[in-house]
Amino acid sequence: MDKPLFVHRSRYHSISKLLFWTLLFLGVIFFVFFRPPPTPDSSRRLLQDGPDWESRVIKSGRPKSVNNRRIVLVTGAAGFVGTHVSAALRRRGDGVVGLDNFNSYYDPSLKRARRALLERAGVFVVEGDINDAELLKKLFGLVKFTHVMHLAAQAGVRYAMENPASYVKSNIAGLVSVLEVSKSANPQPAIIWASSSSVYGLNTKSPFSEEDRTDQPSSLYAATKKAGEEIAHTYNHIYGLSITGLRFFTVYGPWGRPDMAYFFFTKDILKGKKITIFEGPDHTTVGRDFTYIDDIVKGCLAALDTAKKSTGTGGKKKGPAQLRVFNLGNTSPEPVGRLVDILETLLRVKAKKVVLPMPANGDVLYTHANISLAQRELGYKPTTNLKTGLKKFVSWYLDYYGTGKKSAV
């Protein structure tokens, strides 16, 4: 006689339950013991090995016309200067491939928004680290770069006391990694890279000229940039790489860096929070040769356009190569207090100022660029004063963030 229907049903249920738990158990065992360890690198490489990724790199590296032969790898392309330089290069028709590791030194969503801007301009930004030699080789295999605009770095003077290792990793090991792949490339690209006004350190001769001493850095940040200049000399000397270092002076402007004073002063003034203005010994004024981003971009492009070809092939030097260093400043220093006055006027909000002696944090008291060398060799001529530049910054800031609370991206 047939068994009642509910007996069949309950047996069916127990078998499927058993099957379910067995599969789940086996799944967990497999997941825990047999899965290959997922390193950030391997997961990234999986994404970056596809034909789609490669064709995006190749397309981005293609100049817009046959008459344009400049193909530029921009490292730190989602950074402040990197974004502006990449967009400017692409606008005039150069092939441009960006590279950025989107680290979280400051809000990565701002970097992603900059990347979106570049995508619209036709620049593909590869997500990866300059220390990843395999990735760099892959990029050089896909695209014959004529120039590398090396702007990736661990920036910020004061943060070097908090995280010294990040400066060594990005500004020394990272630079060597970029120079290594460049010296082995065939043809070798010419290198243009970001040094810093901070290399002048405790130098008191003003305005700072490229001839002045740079052997007294006052922060680890400055020391890594100075080390970069010496490393550049070595690669130029041994391998015939053409290398141009640009000493930027406190660059500011739209899409800027939130860790810089003009940026967080704006944020804090709008929020009604106190801001600290540093002063030197005996109440002396602290000042900077604040330089507007558009002027810096012009300097970068001029450095690229006047860069001579590297002379080596296959890692061997064939003759002497160009080695240059330029100051890119505004040559018109302003006290930090004046920067705050301008911001107050533009924002129509009174700042809650606290004036304190400058802590021993690696900051220097004063910077002032002598730009005659850049004027002569690059035709560099800054045209934006602090008030005009801050006006453009504030207008961007209000548009992007609103009047205080984070909104955009």
Ligand SMILES: O=C(O)[C@H]1O[C@H](OP(=O)(O)OP(=O)(O)OC[C@H]2O[C@@H](n3ccc(=O)[nH]c3=O)[C@H](O)[C@@H]2O)[C@H](O)[C@@H](O)[C@@H]1O
């Ligand atoms: O030109 C350069 O070489 C350097 O310019 C900036 O460094 P810095 O000039 O120190 O710029 P900020 O950090 O924006 O500071 C600007 C001024 O504001 C002052 N400051 C900063 C912070 C603060 O709370 N109060 C204050 O008065 C600083 O002492 C400095 O005089 C960048 O952060 C560096 O990455 C770059 O290399």
